[in-house]
Amino acid sequence: MKENAQRILANPKFQELVQKRSAFAWTLSIAMLVIYFGFILLVAFGKGFLGTPIGNGVTTWGIPVGLFTIISAFILTGIYVHRANGEFDELNRQIMEESK
Amino acid sequence: MRSLVNRVGAAAVAAGALIPASVHAAAVEGAVQKQATNFSAIVMFLIFVLATLGITYWAARRTKSAKDFYAAGGGITGFQNGLAIAGDYMSAASFLGIAGLVYTSGFDGLIFSVGWLVGWPIILFLVAERLRNLGKYTFADVASYRFQQTPMRTMAACGSLATVTFYLIAQMVGAGKLIQLLFGLDYMWAVVIVGVLMIAYVTFGGMLATTWVQIIKAVLLLSGASFMAFAVLAKFGFSPEAMFATATQVHPKATAIMAPGALITDPISAISLGMALMFGTAGLPHILMRFFTVSDAREARKSVFYATGFIGYFYILTFIIGFGAIVLLLTPDATGAYPFLDAAKLAAAGGKPNPAMIIGGSNMAAIHTAHAVGGDLFFGFISAVAFATILAVVAGLTLAGASAVSHDLYASVIARGRASEHDEIRVSKITTVVIGIISIFLGIAFENQNVAFMVGLAFVIAASANFPVLLMSMFWGRMTTRGAVLGGWIGLVSSVTLLILGPTVWKSVLGNPAAIFPYDNPGAFTIPLSFLAIWFFSITDNSKAAQDEREAYKAQYIRSQTGLGAEGASAH
Numbered sequence: 001m002k003e004n005a006q007r008i009l010a011n012p013k014f015q016e017l018v019q020k021r022s023a024f025a026w027t028l029s030i031a032m033l034v035i036y037f038g039f040i041l042l043v044a045f046g047k048g049f050l051g052t053p054i055g056n057g058v059t060t061w062g063i064p065v066g067l068f069t070i071i072s073a074f075i076l077t078g079i080y081v082h083r084a085n086g087e088f089d090e091l092n093r094q095i096m097e098e099s100k
Numbered sequence: 101m102r103s104l105v106n107r108v109g110a111a112a113v114a115a116g117a118l119i120p121a122s123v124h125a126a127a128v129e130g131a132v133q134k135q136a137t138n139f140s141a142i143v144m145f146l147i148f149v150l151a152t153l154g155i156t157y158w159a160a161r162r163t164k165s166a167k168d169f170y171a172a173g174g175g176i177t178g179f180q181n182g183l184a185i186a187g188d189y190m191s192a193a194s195f196l197g198i199a200g201l202v203y204t205s206g207f208d209g210l211i212f213s214v215g216w217l218v219g220w221p222i223i224l225f226l227v228a229e230r231l232r233n234l235g236k237y238t239f240a241d242v243a244s245y246r247f248q249q250t251p252m253r254t255m256a257a258c259g260s261l262a263t264v265t266f267y268l269i270a271q272m273v274g275a276g277k278l279i280q281l282l283f284g285l286d287y288m289w290a291v292v293i294v295g296v297l298m299i300a301y302v303t304f305g306g307m308l309a310t311t312w313v314q315i316i317k318a319v320l321l322l323s324g325a326s327f328m329a330f331a332v333l334a335k336f337g338f339s340p341e342a343m344f345a346t347a348t349q350v351h352p353k354a355t356a357i358m359a360p361g362a363l364i365t366d367p368i369s370a371i372s373l374g375m376a377l378m379f380g381t382a383g384l385p386h387i388l389m390r391f392f393t394v395s396d397a398r399e400a401r402k403s404v405f406y407a408t409g410f411i412g413y414f415y416i417l418t419f420i421i422g423f424g425a426i427v428l429l430l431t432p433d434a435t436g437a438y439p440f441l442d443a444a445k446l447a448a449a450g451g452k453p454n455p456a457m458i459i460g461g462s463n464m465a466a467i468h469t470a471h472a473v474g475g476d477l478f479f480g481f482i483s484a485v486a487f488a489t490i491l492a493v494v495a496g497l498t499l500a501g502a503s504a505v506s507h508d509l510y511a512s513v514i515a516r517g518r519a520s521e522h523d524e525i526r527v528s529k530i531t532t533v534v535i536g537i538i539s540i541f542l543g544i545a546f547e548n549q550n551v552a553f554m555v556g557l558a559f560v561i562a563a564s565a566n567f568p569v570l571l572m573s574m575f576w577g578r579m580t581t582r583g584a585v586l587g588g589w590i591g592l593v594s595s596v597t598l599l600i601l602g603p604t605v606w607k608s609v610l611g612n613p614a615a616i617f618p619y620d621n622p623g624a625f626t627i628p629l630s631f632l633a634i635w636f637f638s639i640t641d642n643s644k645a646a647q648d649e650r651e652a653y654k655a656q657y658i659r660s661q662t663g664l665g666a667e668g669a670s671a672h
Contacts, residue, residue, distance in 0.1 A: 008664065014658075014662070018661055028221065028225050029225045040215075043360045051358060053358070057344075058344045062207050063358070069218070073220060074405075074409050077220065092662055
């Protein structure tokens with residue numbers, strides 16, 4: 001296992017995997033943090049906007065903005081899982097194969 | 101139907117202002133009077149209990165090794181685990197509490213739902229696969245991976261036990277109150293029933309039974325809530341606009357329910373709450389344990405994806421149900437009466453309805469709505485599901501607490517890794533019984549206390565003590581035992597202290613005139629403090645052991661990234 005680890009570390013594909021995956025994970029994390037804390041700051045500072053009705057109805061902008069935040073959480077996880085379970089896992093499989 | 105409602109009507113749950121840190125636990129607080137027995141709910145609950153005991157019997161025959169007991173043999177699929185995680189997260193209090201919050205304040209309910217959801221993507225992106233690749237049964241396995249076992253495991257186990265205990269007390273008291281209100285059973289019986297069933301599930305069926313109890317409950321809760329939201333929307337021709345329009349007409353706050361209200365006033369409170377919710381989720385031991393029940397990192401990722409979907413969907417449903425409660429409970433029925441409002445209060449106000457008049461308190465909003473859309477039978481069903489929910493969450497918590505004692509304290513600290521698997525499981529089972537008995541007593545002792553703050557406390561501890569150590573152990577190669585242990589303890593002690601000195605405990609619970617610490621939620625202070633302490637006490641640690649620990653990061657890093665040498669599923 002120790003030799004395995006050395007071979008993995010030396011494999012350029014490992015560096016590629018780690019770099020790509022962590023860049024992707026951090027990008028999505030920051031996207032989620034921006035969306036969520038954006039929503040929270042709107043709640044704290046932009047009450048007027050969130051309480052403005054859309055058109056002539058009673059539904060306010062707060063409703064789609066809140067729903068968007070919920071749905072974006074789901075979509076971001078979907079995007080990550082799609083790429084991680086496809087591209088990244090394939091790369092990982094190759095690394096493990098080559099390091100045996 | 102009227103008679104049933106009147107029976108519920110005798111209940112006087114102190115409505116109690118919902119405080120930000122505590123919506124999870126706020127399901128039922130204050131004194132509740134015992135109701136007349138509700139047979140349809142009891143029969144449905146008995147069916148649930150029989151089915152889950154059947155599953156426990158099945159699970160017990162398959163639970164032989166420690167891996168079976170702690171991690172269901174690692175054979176749960178991503179989809180199943182997603183449901184189980186969602187089940188752990190959708191507690192009765194979040195269902196009843198958020199629907200009740202929407203019913204009284206409208207839009208504000210959505211702010212909480214969002215906060216509880218957004219921790220999940222972060223868990224997926226940064227924690228889930230590393231956790232799965234490094235861990236075995238508990239999050240302490242990961243946090244202590246390359247460190248000195250005794251201090252790390254002791255600290256992690258204390259963090260776990262503190263989180264679990266506060267969460268458990270809130271759930272036990274909630275269960276007792278809810279069962280009085282819904283089934284008309286004695287408080288004490290309710291607490292004993294929860295305790296005994298939880299012991300049975302966990303000691304005999306381990307993680308396998310606990311997971312399936314959680315899955316069944318999640319499916320029941322999601323189906324029940326879907327039906328309610330569907331029925332509410334159907335009344336308005338599936339037009340949310342029409343539903344909102346009616347709601348603003350009948351609610352005394354009128355269009356103010358469509359905008360953020362008074363719940364979050366200053367940005368520090370808002371961000372503090374957001375941080376505690378987001379990072380607390382990633383530090384809850386009973387949730388983290390679920391990642392070891394799947395076969396590999398691939399399934400772990402899928403489980404978060406499904407869980408996020410189910411939880412998000414569920415929160416959208418509770419929002420609709422809350423608005424449904426406004427339109428259904430605050431409008432008169434065919435005879436011109438308001439069956440779900442307190443008749444005396446209504447008469448005193450000259451027949452003008454107000455959400456605060458709701459029978460049983462605002463947390464009954466979802467239950468009354470079930471009654472209004474589905475009649476007695478559906479009311480019984482939702483009552484039974486609400487109770488089943490508490491039972492399932494309590495079982496998960498107990499297993500997490502028992503694992504911290506048997507796997508971390510007993511096997512690693514006391515027996516120093518020399519305990520046999522058989523002994524470890526035995527200790528775990530004994531601990532489960534002990535935790536069960538202790539929580540029955542705590543449930544009885546706290547009967548008349550306001551325990552709403554306790555879930556808030558659990559989240560803040562999880563976010564300030566468990567999460568920083570866990571995250572840094574996986575991401576920061578220069579962390580040392582000294583930094584991690586001091587950081588963890590500082591997070592634990594500071595969050596408990598500031599919570600006690602804050603308005604929720606110091607003012608509301610202890611009855612002092614003013615709080616010493618101004619914020620309900622100390623997360624914005626204690627989480628960075630813990631990270632800072634980990635950093636400072638690690639970089640100043642020049643011991644030989646610290647050097648070795650930094651050296652060992654490389655091997656840990658490879659395993660966390662690739663899954664090389666990670667725990668697989670056990671063969672059955």
